[in-house]
Amino acid sequence: MTLLVALALFAAAFVAGALNAMAGGGTLVTFPALVAAGLPPIIANATSAVSQWPGYVASSLTFRRELAGARALPSMSVASLLGGLVGGGLVTVVSPRLFDALVPWLILLATAMFAFSSTLTRWMSQHAANVGRSTTALLLGQFAVSIYGGFFGGGMGIMMLALYSLFALDTLTRMNALKTWLSVLISGVAVLAFIAAGIVNWPAALVMLAGTIAGGVAGARLARRLPALWLKRVVVALGSLLTLAFFWKAYG
Incomplete structure (x- = not known):
């Protein structure tokens, strides 16, 4: 990896860390x-x-107080670990050709999640009364979202918040805390699967790791100043361009 490539990856990771924050x-x-x-x-x-x-x-460390009062934490954690492991495992066995064909659709799905996140969550909240309180259905939903999260991950947090809104699981703050902690578990077991399979490029990973940490610190400070709507529009615009580019690459 050349110095120029390393700097470009660090810059991309810095932006990603800031956006995530x-x-x-x-x-x-x-x-x-x-x-x-x-x-x-x-x-x-x-x-x-x-x-x-x-x-x-x-991010999860900032929600320790809210997590202490979150209901269904143990069972949701188990569902997340299992789903994340399945999703991560699928990445290690899927053929490169099939994964290449899925990438444009995955980016499209992630972009759509960001574009319509407010509408989706609001619609789910409005229909919460019609769903009931089926713990089994909630856990199956979490398991399904976790499989997607372990496989790709873009938009995973939005999917979880929409799911919790549908079941009227808790207050918004506690739902966000639960989502953040379960994201740690889903991504964590997927990462372990990737490491065990030997499909991680460590030089690039370490460069980007430093970038995301630096970007996360900067993003946390900027979050107090910049309107969230502007940031959302930037993410959606970027995702739309990437969707077109990857569709062209895969099917053009």
Whole structure:
């Protein structure tokens, strides 16, 4: 890896860390940057996950008080660990050709999640009364979202908040705290699966790890000053361009 490539990856990771701290969407920066640097998509996906996992841990530490009162934490944690392991395991066995074909759809899904996150969560909240309080259904939903999160991860947090809103699980603050902690578990077991399979590019991962940490610190400070709506629009615009680019690459 040349110095120029390393600097570019650090810069991309810095932006991703800042976005994750302010609005989310870091995967839509780190993954394409790694692909542009010449990594195969599967390696890029695994390396991106490794570089972003410490950010989830740091975020979860700020919600320790809310997590102490979160209901269904043990069962939701188990569902998340199992789903994340399945999703991460699928990445290690799926054929590169199939993964390449799925990438544009995954980026499209992640972008759509960010674009319509408020509408989706609001709609889920309005229909919460019609769902009931089925613990089994909630755990199955968490398991399904965790599989996606372990496999790719973009938009995973939005999916979880929408799921919790549908079941009227708790207050918004506690739902966000639960989402953050479960993201640690989902990404953590997926990362372990990637490391065990030997599909992580460690030089790139370490460079991006430093970038996401630095970006996360800067993003936390900027979050107090910049409107979240602007950041969301930036993420959606970036995701839309990447969706078109990857569709062209895969099917053009």
